[in-house]
Amino acid sequence: MRFKASIGYLADTGTKKGLGVFASRDIAAGEIVEIAPVILFGGRLEDIPDALSNSAFGWRAIGGETKFAICLGYGGMYNHANPANMIYSIAHERGMRFLASRDIRANEELTVNYNDTKGGTDSTEDI
Template sequence: MNLGQPLSDSSDFSEDGFVVFTSKLIVKDTGTKKGRGVYANQMFHCGEIVEKCPVILIPKQLSLPIEVQTLLFDWTTLAKAEDLYALAAGFGSMYNHSNPSNLRYAADRDGKLLLFIAVTTIYQGEELTINYNAWGGGVDADHNNWFETMGIVPIS
């Protein structure tokens, strides 16, 4: 895909016709059961902030459909806030799971942001992933607690 030119032919689109890109990130079909994923459109170095996502804070006591719950981050744990979830704008709620992941995430409580940070060198074209099971935005976990809580079978 030539980022300097307008989208002009079918080679510019993924199989489902959906591609979103910025200068740093691309959302496209993974070609797997996972569906869409977020990919690096440049190289990122270990420790580099890949994305800063504004968050929408949602009280935990609200009854939300499972389709929404799977998009939320535990702001209570991440930002040491009281009984809140965070919905990440930008691409933050679109990162797929991997164990270990190549990103960790952390809260900027005052800025109401989620920061997604490379934990290894990430090369252009590589899918960006987070670990859904790791507590507090970590990289790896030895359990599937998030998937079990959500009633979802992990996709390998």
């Protein structure tokens, strides 16, 4: 099993979001940004410590059997946007794939949509 390294870097967003992940170069629509390893677990979201709950993905909702996944790498650091500039999906039983949903410019923040539990870029609700 291989994991693709991210093509981004962590930096302060200059907003209340704090740290975010930014593109280190131009990224083409459809390009893999990261394949991040995950830690899978069952249980209830309420049982996850607050420090980790913001990084938990609904693994079952996107096609897995386990209830939740914590993404390693930059996977747990992507901030929310609606619409987001990345989509996500299960890469294999222990990894999550993040793809550019559109062309992304160097130094642009890389984002996912927290409200679209199927990994899409848009949702009718916003947090």
